[in-house]
Structure formats: C-alpha cells, structure tokens
Amino acid sequence: MKSFNSNTEYHKWAMVIDLDKCNGCGACTIACQAENNIAVVGEKMAREKRTMSWLRVERYFEGEWPELRVVFLPMPCQQCGKAPCEPVCPVFATYHNPDGLNAMVYNRCMGVRFCANNCPYGVRKFNWFNSKWEAPLEQQLNPDVSIREVGVMEKCTFCMQRIRRGKDKAKDEGRGVKDGEVVSACAQSCPTKAITFGYLDDPESKVAELSKSKRRHRLLEEHGLDPSVIYLKGGA
Amino acid sequence: MENTQDNKERRNRSRAEIPSLEELRGIAARKSLEPSNDVDLSMPEAWLNQYSLSPMFFTTKAYFIFTIALSSVVAWAVACWGYQIYNGMGVTNLRPPIFWGMYIATFVFWVGVSHSGTIVSSLLRLTKANWRRPVLRGAEAMTAFSLMVAGMFPLIHVGRVWRIYYMFPLPNQRFLWPNYRSPLAWDMMAISVYLTASMIFLYTGLLPDIALARDLCPRNNWRKKYLTILSLGWRGTHRQWHVYEKASTFLAVFVLLIAPSVHTIVSWDFAMSITPGWHTTIFGPYFVVGAIYSGVGGVITLMVILRWVFGLDQIIRIMHLYNLAKLELVMAILWAYFYFVEFITSWYAHNPVEWRIWVYQWERFPHLLLIMLGGTIFAIIALSFHKVRTSPGWLFCITILINVGMYIERYLIVVPVLTHRDNAYTWTDYVPSFVEASIAAGAIAYFLLLYAIFAKILPIVTVADIREGKIISGDVRIGNRVLRVHADVEEPL
Amino acid sequence: MSTTVLGLFTQIENTAEMVRPLEEMSVLHKDISLISVAPYPEGTLFHDEDHSPMWAVALVCGIVGFFAAVVLAGWTQWHININVGGKPTWSVPPMVVICYEFTLAGAVLGTFFSMLWWARLPDWNELAYDREISKSKIGLLVRCENEEKAAKVEELMKQFKASSIKRGRDDF
Structure with missing residues (x-):
C-alpha cells in the first residue's frame, strides 16, 4: 500500500515506553488532553469511569503494605497491526491507514460501539454527551484537531496531526521524515523521557534500536494483534 | 314511533350478523366437549367462522383498558428514547468498558423469542401435524412482532441514530458503503431478510382468512375496506388453493432454513469478537436452542393469553397447549444440556479470564443465576407432569418463568463478559439506568400492543385451516370409544 | 363471449x-x-x-439472490479496498453469510410473487x-x-x- 507521502519509505509508526523510567506523574495524559481537544468531563463523570483521556496511566500495586510498590503503565491506543476493532465496524469508521495507524473517522461513526467491545486494552472512548468548553477555555483548543460530536467513538491517534505536519514539511523540503522530527505530545512532555516515538521500520531510528532490547514486551500478545506500542521492563 | 323502533331493531340485527360471544359459548357449552380433545369439528361451519372471528368483532372493556395501559407504557418508553437522543447515550449507565448493556440483551432476547413462531409453524406444516391448525397464526404473528420489537433496539442502542443509514447500501456520491466484514452488517442483513420472510409467511397464511373475514364482515363495518384490499380478490378457486398450498410448503422450508441462520448470526456478533467469554464456537447452536426454548415458551404464554382474553378456549384447546408443552420440555432438556456443556468446558479448561467471568457472575448475580438455572430445572421437573402440561395456569407461570430466565441469560451473556475484560485495570460494574429499564419495559408493552392491535384488525385464528381440518377428518367408532381421524393427503411419489 | x-x-x-x-x-x-x-x-x-413449476422460479430467484450477494459483498470488498484488521481483500466468511441470506431471500420473494402470479392475484374484477x-x-x-x-x-x-x-x- 502506498504511503500518504511518497518521500517516505517507512510506514510503521511505533512507540516505546520504558516502564522503569515512568514515575506515573501523568504529564503525558495532560499533554494528550491539551493536544487533542479531549473533553474534561468533570468529577461526576470521572467517578463513573467515563473520562475521555486517550492515554491513561494505570496503577498496579505489588506486595502488601508496608512493602508496597506501585507500578505505572501508561496505556495509549496500541495501534495494533491487526486491529480487532477495525473489521467489526459496520461502516468503515475505523480502518488501517497507510501509516500503519488505526485511524478513526469521526464523521462516519454512528456509535454502535462494537470496536470498543472488541478492544482488549479498553482504550477506546465514547462521547456520552456533547462536550463543552466554558469561555475562555475554548480559546486553547487545538485548531488541527476536530471536536467530536456526541455519540461517536474516539481514541489515541498517535498525534496524527503532528505526523501530517512533519511529513508535509519533509515533503516540501524534498526529503524523508527524520527520526525525532515527529514527536507525539505524550513523548514530548514526558519528564523522564520514558516515551519514545518514531518509525519502527527505519533501522536508524531510536525506536527501532530500543525495540530490539531484551526488556521488550507487548501487552496481551496472546491475542496476536501485533500492537505498535512496545514496553520495556525489568532491569536497571 | 313503533316504526323507528322496528327499524332500529332490524338494523341491529343486520349488524349482529355474528352472534355474541355469550351465544357462541352457549353453543359450545351445550355441546359439552371433552376439554382435552381437538377443535370440535362437528360444530356447524357458521359456528366455526364466527367463533374464530369473534376476537376481531367483539371488543370488551378490559381490552380497551389493557390497550390504553400498554400504549401509555409505550409512550413513556418513546419519551425516554427521545430524552436519550436529545442528551446522548450518557443517560444510560453504560461506561467503559461496558459499551453494550441492557439494550443489546433485550435485542437478543426479542430476536430469540421471534424464532419459535416460524420454526414451530413451518415444522408442523411440513410434518402435516393435524393438531397444528389453531396454533399457526398466533405463532407466526409472534415472530413478526417480536422481530419488529427487536429491530428497534439497534436504533435505540447506537450513539447517533440520525446516521443509521450508513448501515444500508444506499447509493451515494462518494460510495461510502457498509463494511460487510463486520458481523453487525451480517446481522442487519439477516434480520431484514428474516423480517421480510416472516412477514410474507404470515401474510400468505392470512390470505384465505382475510378473504373469509371480508365476506363475513358486516357491510358498514370499517374493516370491510382494508380487508377487501388485503384479500387481493382471493376467491379460493381450486387452482388458487393448489398454488397456495405449494407456496406454503415452499415458504415453510425456506423460513425453516432462515430462522436458525439468523440467531447464529446474532450469536456471531459476540462469537466473532476476540473477547474471552464471547469467543466460543458453542455460541451458534447455543443461541439457536435458547431461542427455540424461549420462543416455544412465548407461544404457550400467548396461547394461554388468547384463551383468556378472547375466550378462544374452544379453538385453542388444552390438547394444543399439551402438545406445545411436550415440545417445550424437550427444548428445556436440550437447554439444560447446553448450560452443562458450556460450564463444564470453561471449568475444566480454566482459562483464567473466562473463569474470572464465571466467578464474578456467581459473586455478583447469585440471585439472577438462581432464577435462570433453577427456572430451567424447575421447568423440566414441572413439565414432566401430565397435570402441569394440561393446566393453562401452570403453563402460563412456567413459561413466564422460562422467559424471565432467558432474559437473565442474555443479560448475563452481555454484561459480566464486558465488565471483566482482559485488562483488569478497567474492571467495573454496571446496573442499567432508569432510562434503559423503561425502554426495555416499553419493548414488552410494544410487543403486546402490536399483538393486541393485530387481533383486532386481522383474524388471529386460522379459520380456513380449521375448516380444512373439518373437511379431511371424521370420527371412527371403535367399541365404545369414538376417535378422530384425519385423512392423510398423500403426495404422489 | x-x-x-x-x-x-x-x-x-x-x-x-x-x-x-x-x-x-x-x-x-x-x-x-x-x-x-x-x-x-x-x-x-x-x-x-x-402447470406451475414453482420450484423453478424459487431456484432461479435463489440463484439471482446468490449472485446479487456475490456482487454486493464481493464488489464492495474489492471497490472499497481498505485494510481493516489485516483481513484479506476477499474475505470469505462475510460472503458466505450474505450469500446464504440473499439466496433464501430471493427464493422466498420468488415463491411469493410466483404464487400471486399463478393464483391470478391481485384481481379486482367482479368475478363469479x-x-x-x-x-x-x-x-x-x-x-x-x-x-x-x-x-x-x-x-x-x-x-x-x-x-x-x-x-x-x-x-x-
């Protein structure tokens, strides 16, 4: 399949998250929220687990008090290579784009929510109500990202708008996208640099290098979904 | 003065071409029938006609109260749906990761109920079971109406119902077409095909009865007009009957082939996913058997209601309930077998995610599980007794219990699997909201309302079929016993 | 006359x-x-x-239904060749399901309308x-x-x- 940009020969974006570097600060969640115009739903909805955050930091506890250790697991959409959410959509609202990303067409979605049922990671979010931004908060919305209507699914896009901009710039300059040129909002904001973003099939890229680590693993691999998010854990 | 009185009386008499229900019952009582026998075919044709059409032409006050009550429940449910559309799906208690809840459970339940109508009707037609005749119409109508109810639920369930036409292959400028790889698209196709087929099946069965009602309908009755149109000018010539019988047989076969495929496809909405607890090969047959089990229960319930509400106890006899109850007993045993098989495989294989779902079910919904499992076991035991199988009251209670159990079963298929997915971080709980419960209750009212209206505007009893029974049957005396025999119209081989 | x-x-x-x-x-x-x-x-x-070969009509309509489904599902998959979950362009299971349903839908409609045809219905003339x-x-x-x-x-x-x-x- 041809890529959107013929200057780029790579077509597999990936993210490497080093769990040993993650301190669970949640900056990635906030950055994502700001970058992608994600609705802030308020306390009541949050208590109902209806938060809209595309990236959440999951907390797991190891051991018994007082020998307690908290483990953090940032969970964005895993952008599966064989995404289970895609074939079940009856209207092609979610599909695999040529960048190897699992894209969401908001205007096409009619909200049957089968995709979310078929996602073992539980990263798909649904617009239960229309989202509102009280003045002057609507001034800080990102003009590159559309606001989602009530009744549609949404999820992490690997900052699709940043990828587009990076590829457009590279194309204008007649070259391919350089490693590190496109950075997702979560990776950019991570204070411990736990998140790395780039082309997995570019052998020179940092992501490709990290993905060869012995500490690598991917989540729920028994389903055979070929997720694009690689976690590093154990050691250091 | 006397003259006008006379006229009035004459007019009344012409209108009352059909004797009152009391008169009809009087005739039946005088005949003092054995309650377990088939329809008494020694009754004169006029009696059979008028008794069978009496639900159409005689409306009691109870019927009005019943219909108004049902309509208000439906109106309330529609208001709830409007509220949901206006505000968004947030008015339900769905939350990640429970994206399907009570609506889908209700959808599956009603699709299930729809199954037996056509399966029972076409099986009995094809095997030429002579006792079938009074049961057919009620069963076929049940299929059509429960499918109409089920068909509402995908609309109620989706987040943007105003975009539902994306599901249909409607030609449009940019050729945005449905994705046939999705089980939901198969489901949509299967349900529409099944609805079309069962409507045609129902209508084909109705055709001679509509013609009969057209002829017997008093001239000034408002029903005359549409009965004339719907009867298509049917006269019942030998040629028409010949073609008609052939077509009924063909349709019975086709409908029998469609029905199991539909519920299999509904089960594939779950089984084709990768969700543990849903992704099992047993789901196809499991759903089909469950559907027939719940549907035969529904047929029995409706038959008992028809006997009570319309006083059709001379047409829908104990014998018919008895035969249906035997069928239901077989289905109950099969269903218990499926429970057993499903449970024992996940118990022994002990897939941790699947097992967690069982444990959760047991901890969270012990009362529901008790009703569901206990209900089936109770039904098997109770239906084994002759006394229960011949008692309308008992059968009514048992079949209601069966269908409550089947509703719970569907609910427990949808909900616990979703609350306890692979990712333990997302585990949560779900209780349907008031809006969801209202709409689910509205579905029951909507179904009953459709059925009640149907009984008022079209013949609910298969008059022509019963009259055919009268033609081909007779009584044989063996010693002191008189037995009913039916001539077997054999096909040339 | x-x-x-x-x-x-x-x-x-x-x-x-x-x-x-x-x-x-x-x-x-x-x-x-x-x-x-x-x-x-x-x-x-x-x-x-x-004189009414209804089986032939049902068969022909069933075959028509089958090919309508092949065209609908097959052509859609080919025309809108979007990668969804790595499924092949020609996915067989959806074709099987839709072909089955359409075949029977065709047969049902064919049977019904041929019945009306041979029974000479609808007929609004004043007949004996x-x-x-x-x-x-x-x-x-x-x-x-x-x-x-x-x-x-x-x-x-x-x-x-x-x-x-x-x-x-x-x-x-």
Whole structure:
C-alpha cells in the first residue's frame, strides 16, 4: 500500500515506553488532553469511569503494605497491526491507514460501539454527551484537531496531526521524515523521557534500536494483534 | 314511533350478523366437549367462522383498558428514547468498558423469542401435524412482532441514530458503503431478510382468512375496506388453493432454513469478537436452542393469553397447549444440556479470564443465576407432569418463568463478559439506568400492543385451516370409544 | 363471449357427481373449477395436471439472490479496498453469510410473487363469486362458450341440488 507521502519509505509508526523510567506523574495524559481537544468531563463523570483521556496511566500495586510498590503503565491506543476493532465496524469508521495507524473517522461513526467491545486494552472512548468548553477555555483548543460530536467513538491517534505536519514539511523540503522530527505530545512532555516515538521500520531510528532490547514486551500478545506500542521492563 | 323502533331493531340485527360471544359459548357449552380433545369439528361451519372471528368483532372493556395501559407504557418508553437522543447515550449507565448493556440483551432476547413462531409453524406444516391448525397464526404473528420489537433496539442502542443509514447500501456520491466484514452488517442483513420472510409467511397464511373475514364482515363495518384490499380478490378457486398450498410448503422450508441462520448470526456478533467469554464456537447452536426454548415458551404464554382474553378456549384447546408443552420440555432438556456443556468446558479448561467471568457472575448475580438455572430445572421437573402440561395456569407461570430466565441469560451473556475484560485495570460494574429499564419495559408493552392491535384488525385464528381440518377428518367408532381421524393427503411419489 | 355459471352446493358429493355429466356435455376439465373456503384434496373433482413449476422460479430467484450477494459483498470488498484488521481483500466468511441470506431471500420473494402470479392475484374484477361460500357453501364454476350451453349447465346444476345459481365472468 502506498504511503500518504511518497518521500517516505517507512510506514510503521511505533512507540516505546520504558516502564522503569515512568514515575506515573501523568504529564503525558495532560499533554494528550491539551493536544487533542479531549473533553474534561468533570468529577461526576470521572467517578463513573467515563473520562475521555486517550492515554491513561494505570496503577498496579505489588506486595502488601508496608512493602508496597506501585507500578505505572501508561496505556495509549496500541495501534495494533491487526486491529480487532477495525473489521467489526459496520461502516468503515475505523480502518488501517497507510501509516500503519488505526485511524478513526469521526464523521462516519454512528456509535454502535462494537470496536470498543472488541478492544482488549479498553482504550477506546465514547462521547456520552456533547462536550463543552466554558469561555475562555475554548480559546486553547487545538485548531488541527476536530471536536467530536456526541455519540461517536474516539481514541489515541498517535498525534496524527503532528505526523501530517512533519511529513508535509519533509515533503516540501524534498526529503524523508527524520527520526525525532515527529514527536507525539505524550513523548514530548514526558519528564523522564520514558516515551519514545518514531518509525519502527527505519533501522536508524531510536525506536527501532530500543525495540530490539531484551526488556521488550507487548501487552496481551496472546491475542496476536501485533500492537505498535512496545514496553520495556525489568532491569536497571 | 313503533316504526323507528322496528327499524332500529332490524338494523341491529343486520349488524349482529355474528352472534355474541355469550351465544357462541352457549353453543359450545351445550355441546359439552371433552376439554382435552381437538377443535370440535362437528360444530356447524357458521359456528366455526364466527367463533374464530369473534376476537376481531367483539371488543370488551378490559381490552380497551389493557390497550390504553400498554400504549401509555409505550409512550413513556418513546419519551425516554427521545430524552436519550436529545442528551446522548450518557443517560444510560453504560461506561467503559461496558459499551453494550441492557439494550443489546433485550435485542437478543426479542430476536430469540421471534424464532419459535416460524420454526414451530413451518415444522408442523411440513410434518402435516393435524393438531397444528389453531396454533399457526398466533405463532407466526409472534415472530413478526417480536422481530419488529427487536429491530428497534439497534436504533435505540447506537450513539447517533440520525446516521443509521450508513448501515444500508444506499447509493451515494462518494460510495461510502457498509463494511460487510463486520458481523453487525451480517446481522442487519439477516434480520431484514428474516423480517421480510416472516412477514410474507404470515401474510400468505392470512390470505384465505382475510378473504373469509371480508365476506363475513358486516357491510358498514370499517374493516370491510382494508380487508377487501388485503384479500387481493382471493376467491379460493381450486387452482388458487393448489398454488397456495405449494407456496406454503415452499415458504415453510425456506423460513425453516432462515430462522436458525439468523440467531447464529446474532450469536456471531459476540462469537466473532476476540473477547474471552464471547469467543466460543458453542455460541451458534447455543443461541439457536435458547431461542427455540424461549420462543416455544412465548407461544404457550400467548396461547394461554388468547384463551383468556378472547375466550378462544374452544379453538385453542388444552390438547394444543399439551402438545406445545411436550415440545417445550424437550427444548428445556436440550437447554439444560447446553448450560452443562458450556460450564463444564470453561471449568475444566480454566482459562483464567473466562473463569474470572464465571466467578464474578456467581459473586455478583447469585440471585439472577438462581432464577435462570433453577427456572430451567424447575421447568423440566414441572413439565414432566401430565397435570402441569394440561393446566393453562401452570403453563402460563412456567413459561413466564422460562422467559424471565432467558432474559437473565442474555443479560448475563452481555454484561459480566464486558465488565471483566482482559485488562483488569478497567474492571467495573454496571446496573442499567432508569432510562434503559423503561425502554426495555416499553419493548414488552410494544410487543403486546402490536399483538393486541393485530387481533383486532386481522383474524388471529386460522379459520380456513380449521375448516380444512373439518373437511379431511371424521370420527371412527371403535367399541365404545369414538376417535378422530384425519385423512392423510398423500403426495404422489 | 363466454359466460361462467356458478352453482352453490351444500354437499361436496353433489359437485363431484356432476363432473361426469359435464364431461358428457363436452365441457373440458380446464373449464371446471371448485370454489371453497378451504382446500379440497387434489382429485376431488378430477385429477389435474400441475402447470406451475414453482420450484423453478424459487431456484432461479435463489440463484439471482446468490449472485446479487456475490456482487454486493464481493464488489464492495474489492471497490472499497481498505485494510481493516489485516483481513484479506476477499474475505470469505462475510460472503458466505450474505450469500446464504440473499439466496433464501430471493427464493422466498420468488415463491411469493410466483404464487400471486399463478393464483391470478391481485384481481379486482367482479368475478363469479358469492359470499355464501365463506359461510358454508361450495361453489362449482363452469365456463361455457355460449348461452345455450350455459342454460344446459344451469339445468344440470338444479338436478344436482344446487341451492342457488349465478352467472358471472371468470378468467381462471
């Protein structure tokens, strides 16, 4: 399949998250929220687990008090290579784009929510109500990202708008996208640099290098979904 | 003065071409029938006609109260749906990761109920079971109406119902077409095909009865007009009957082939996913058997209601309930077998995610599980007794219990699997909201309302079929016993 | 101009017995028909040949339905060749499901409409008919080429205890 940009020969974006570097600060969640115009739903909805955050930091506890250790697991959409959410959509609202990303067409979605049922990671979010931004908060919305209507699914896009901009710039300059040129909002904001973003099939890229680590693993691999998010854990 | 009185009386008499229900019952009582026998075919044709059409032409006050009550429940449910559309799906208690809840459970339940109508009707037609005749119409109508109810639920369930036409292959400028790889698209196709087929099946069965009602309908009755149109000018010539019988047989076969495929496809909405607890090969047959089990229960319930509400106890006899109850007993045993098989495989294989779902079910919904499992076991035991199988009251209670159990079963298929997915971080709980419960209750009212209206505007009893029974049957005396025999119209081989 | 005589009978035996004299009057089988509220078995009057190959219509319509499904599902998958979850362009399971449903839908529709066609429905003409048939009577239709013959048939019906006799049009 041809890529959107013929200057780029790579077509597999990936993210490497080093769990040993993650301190669970949640900056990635906030950055994502700001970058992608994600609705802030308020306390009541949050208590109902209806938060809209595309990236959440999951907390797991190891051991018994007082020998307690908290483990953090940032969970964005895993952008599966064989995404289970895609074939079940009856209207092609979610599909695999040529960048190897699992894209969401908001205007096409009619909200049957089968995709979310078929996602073992539980990263798909649904617009239960229309989202509102009280003045002057609507001034800080990102003009590159559309606001989602009530009744549609949404999820992490690997900052699709940043990828587009990076590829457009590279194309204008007649070259391919350089490693590190496109950075997702979560990776950019991570204070411990736990998140790395780039082309997995570019052998020179940092992501490709990290993905060869012995500490690598991917989540729920028994389903055979070929997720694009690689976690590093154990050691250091 | 006397003259006008006379006229009035004459007019009344012409209108009352059909004797009152009391008169009809009087005739039946005088005949003092054995309650377990088939329809008494020694009754004169006029009696059979008028008794069978009496639900159409005689409306009691109870019927009005019943219909108004049902309509208000439906109106309330529609208001709830409007509220949901206006505000968004947030008015339900769905939350990640429970994206399907009570609506889908209700959808599956009603699709299930729809199954037996056509399966029972076409099986009995094809095997030429002579006792079938009074049961057919009620069963076929049940299929059509429960499918109409089920068909509402995908609309109620989706987040943007105003975009539902994306599901249909409607030609449009940019050729945005449905994705046939999705089980939901198969489901949509299967349900529409099944609805079309069962409507045609129902209508084909109705055709001679509509013609009969057209002829017997008093001239000034408002029903005359549409009965004339719907009867298509049917006269019942030998040629028409010949073609008609052939077509009924063909349709019975086709409908029998469609029905199991539909519920299999509904089960594939779950089984084709990768969700543990849903992704099992047993789901196809499991759903089909469950559907027939719940549907035969529904047929029995409706038959008992028809006997009570319309006083059709001379047409829908104990014998018919008895035969249906035997069928239901077989289905109950099969269903218990499926429970057993499903449970024992996940118990022994002990897939941790699947097992967690069982444990959760047991901890969270012990009362529901008790009703569901206990209900089936109770039904098997109770239906084994002759006394229960011949008692309308008992059968009514048992079949209601069966269908409550089947509703719970569907609910427990949808909900616990979703609350306890692979990712333990997302585990949560779900209780349907008031809006969801209202709409689910509205579905029951909507179904009953459709059925009640149907009984008022079209013949609910298969008059022509019963009259055919009268033609081909007779009584044989063996010693002191008189037995009913039916001539077997054999096909040339 | 042919005319049709409709006699109403109470007993089916009377109509059956009338067939022989009618044959002797050189009335053809195709000009005789029974009208009844419920089907009488084949051969009640005489053995008739079957002229409606409904199975063929159902089969053809089923095949049409099958290919409609192949075109719909297959063409869609080919035309909108979007990668969804790594499924191949030609996914077989969806095709199987949709073909099955459409085949049966075609067969059902074909059966239904061919039934209407062969039963000559809908027919809004005023044809020879009587409401009494729905109540308790059996009607015997005899089509006659001329008035003379019709008069003879009427005479014969009276002999066989017809309760009433009517004239009308028919196109059976």
